[in-house]
Amino acid sequence: MSEALRGPLTGVPVVLDPVMVATSGDSLAAEGVREAIVELLAHCSLVTPNLPEAAGLTGEEPASDRGAMARQAQALLGLGAPAVLLKGGHLGDDGDQVWDLVARRGPDTSQGPRLDWLDGPRVRTRNTHGTGCTLSSAVAANLAHGLDLVEACRRAKEWLARALASSEQLSVGDGSGHGPVNHLEASWVTLR
Numbered sequence: 724m725s726e727a728l729r730g731p732l733t734g735v736p737v738v739l740d741p742v743m744v745a746t747s748g749d750s751l752a753a754e755g756v757r758e759a760i761v762e763l764l765a766h767c768s769l770v771t772p773n774l775p776e777a778a779g780l781t782g783e784e785p786a787s788d789r790g791a792m793a794r795q796a797q798a799l800l801g802l803g804a805p806a807v808l809l810k811g812g813h814l815g816d817d818g819d820q821v822w823d824l825v826a827r828r829g830p831d832t833s834q835g836p837r838l839d840w841l842d843g844p845r846v847r848t849r850n851t852h853g854t855g856c857t858l859s860s861a862v863a864a865n866l867a868h869g870l871d872l873v874e875a876c877r878r879a880k881e882w883l884a885r886a887l888a889s890s891e892q893l894s895v896g897d898g899s900g901h902g903p904v905n906h907l908e909a910s911w912v913t914l915r
């Protein structure tokens with residue numbers, strides 16, 4: 724993979740979603756995956772960890788406040804990522820707002836990284852399955868459309884909030900688990 728990123732994919736925006744820990748807390752990564760992801764960091768345009776994944780990559784405890792999120796995002800820049808979208812969905816599940824952070828290396832290294840907080844209302848739903856994959860895919864699509872990195876992340880997060888809010892319209896399984904977000908929210912029509 725890193726050979727492809729250095730060769731044929733040079734110059735193509737690449738979003739790396741380091742799927743290691745699900746929203747449920749379940750580990751999705753085998754041994755050695757951390758090292759493989761760290762090796763890829765320098766060759767992608769943006770890495771999009773959730774809080775447990777950022778902790779796994781930096782070797783720290785999962786961030787429990789926005790200060791720790793900022794520190795871990797900068798630690799990921801230090802590991803080689805040019806930009807980080809650190810997702811804060813796991814931070815303070817009771818809060819009314821959900822905060823994500825975009826951290827980028829500044830053009831002038833003496834001035835430190837640029838941090839842009841993206842906040843949005845927390846949608847009260849159990850149907851959060853696939854939020855991370857949905858967000859990173861939407862950011863990749865927005866980058867392919869030529870949007871600037873922060874705008875690509877902001878619009879993806881806004882769309883995800885609508886897909887979460889619309890998830891109640893889906894009827895999947897017996898309703899006992901975490902259902903999926905509604906990717907078709909913009910064109911959803913309920914036929915009865």
Ligand SMILES: Nc1ncnc2c1ncn2[C@@H]1O[C@H](COP(=O)(O)OP(=O)(O)O)[C@@H](O)[C@H]1O
Nearest residue numbers: 746773810811812813821844845846854855858
């Ligand atoms: N209940 C919610 N309401 C609104 N946005 C949410 C909610 N839960 C998660 N998000 C957003 O979904 C995205 C993925 O968040 P997160 O849960 O941290 O990652 P993952 O799904 O990879 O575990 C982030 O943009 C986060 O802000």
Ligand SMILES: Cc1ncc(COP(=O)(O)OP(=O)(O)O)c(N)n1
Nearest residue numbers: 745746747851852853854855856857
């Ligand atoms: C089999 C499998 N792959 C990936 C994930 C993680 O998906 P993601 O969208 O990052 O987050 P949640 O689904 O955990 O909200 C997964 N859960 N299972």
